[in-house]
Amino acid sequence: MTVKILMVCLGNICRSPLAEGILASKLPKDKFWVDSAGTGHWHVGNPPDKRSILTAEKNGIDISNQRGQLFKPSFFDIYDRIFVMDSSNYEDVIAMARNEEDKKKVQLILDELFPGENVDVPDPYYGLLNNFDQVYEMLNEACESIASKLLNANQND
Secondary structure, three states, X not given: OOEEEEEEEOOOOOHHHHHHHHHHHHOOOOOEEEEEEEOOOOOEOOOOOHHHHHHHHHOOOOOOOOOEOEOOOOHHHHOOEEEEOOHHHHHHXXXXXXXXXXXXXXXXXHHHXXXXXXXXXXXOXXXXXXXXXXXXXXXXXXXXXXXXXXHHHHHHO
16 A cells, blocks of 8 residues: 655645655655645646755755645545645645544644644745755655654554
8 A cells, every 4th residue: 555645835836845855755656655735826737946946956856847736625535644834734724624534634744853832844935045955954854754654654564
């Protein structure tokens, strides 16, 4: 069985494409499928922000083929785990949940590092290139923890 993970941010061009690329690079592709989406519709069909692509590239990850998509309630049926980048996106995704089972799939990604502290990944869109580097480092650390847990759980299945 393939475990399906979704990364969610606002526009699906900065944080969630980075998170998708980072986590996918840490997991075997035959057992895990990582994707991303946004809660806003502005960038549907577009590639990630050039600064996200550049930041990923600097770290040996190619996200240039990703395309933005809009989060929909049917995604709860597709994905096993849904990681959101900030509390605003968390609220938007939870508002689309149809039941408690849906809600249990959703988690702030930085809860991996700061459980229960509700720490947001800052949106680097209006910032400088080094803001993307900082976001990359946060996401890389969180994805390392997520990958470790997923791989351990997968070995036990």
